[in-house]
Amino acid sequence: MRLKTFVADSMTKAMDLVRREMGEDAIIVATHSAQNGRSVRLTAALEDDIGRDQQPAPASAADDEDDTDAPDAGTAIEQALAYHNVPLPLAARLVAAGARFASAGTVAALGGALDEAFTFQPIVERLQVRPLMLVGPPGAGKTIAAAKILTRARRSGRAVAAITADVKRAGGIEQLQAFTQILAVPFAPAGTAEELIAALPQKNGTLTIIDTAGTNPFAESEMNEMMELALAAGAEPVLVLPAGGDPGEAAEIGERFAAAGVRRLLATRLDVSRRLGGLLAVADAGQLAFADVSVNAEVASGLAPINPMSLARLLLPDFPANGSTPQSSEAS
Known part of the structure; x- marks a missing residue:
């Protein structure tokens, strides 16, 4: 696992740095306010030993395309959660949390929201002690x-x-x-x-x-x-x-x-x-x-x-803005 710490004057800018340098698979493991109170310190992790072919779903290229007709991050997240029938109170919390990371892109915004709402503890056989x-x-x-x-x-x-x-x-x-x-x-x-x-x-x-x-x-x-x-x-x-x-x-x-x-x-x-x-x-x-x-x-x-980012990609396939049948983001 590779760890790196980023410092920026806001959480949004810190998330931007993580996405640019470590990619969308990075997991946010800790966030802190700097002692001066005017900056944010964010620690991210990346599992180097897990290949892209083992991820539950590949990232969609749609997030990086310049598409003026695409919905903004908040709208895209809201539509996706509605499509998946996520209970309304939970969906509202995720949309609100995602708004804080919106400038980092739709997948990163939902990933940040999922990271705040849930915990992720993969089964690591070499470390598991109890049956x-x-x-x-x-x-x-x-x-x-x-x-x-x-x-x-x-x-x-x-x-x-x-x-x-x-x-x-x-x-x-x-x-x-x-x-x-x-x-x-x-x-x-x-x-x-x-x-x-x-x-x-x-x-x-x-x-x-x-x-x-x-x-x-x-x-x-x-x-x-x-x-x-x-x-x-x-x-x-x-x-x-x-x-x-x-x-x-x-x-x-x-x-x-x-x-x-x-x-x-x-x-x-x-x-x-x-x-x-x-x-x-x-x-x-x-x-x-x-x-x-x-x-x-x-x-x-x-x-x-x-992890939060791979779960976000599962929830955000390429689907029409009207919320009809989604199209898989996997290459055919």
């Missing part, structure tokens, strides 16, 4: 997400092990087991808290990924069972949720899982979803940090960290 337990409603994509994390961890050289608590669903054991056999990763099923404790690897330094059965967030017994498993394993529960859901429903899901101790969100199916308001709603309602996103079905390369 990761993937939880979420049925059909959210937890098993495939587990396989992607295992694959990425193996590539980084981390020792890993896999456990599935999804022992009742037909094929629940076999699906993850098939991936672990390909990766040559230790695997065990565990249907109870006692079995889960016994299945945890004894070797220090091994990262354990725990897949779970689908949990109905509105069923108290299922949520209690999930929390019991996480407590027994000493695991960090990470919510896995597909994009494209209803924002109101997503917000309630986020609140329920947050109350159960979940602090991070891993979003799936971004490649087949057009409206992402549900993801913003679940993170906002549950105060969940964005971790990673699943951007395609490929187990070997389909998981990527996300």
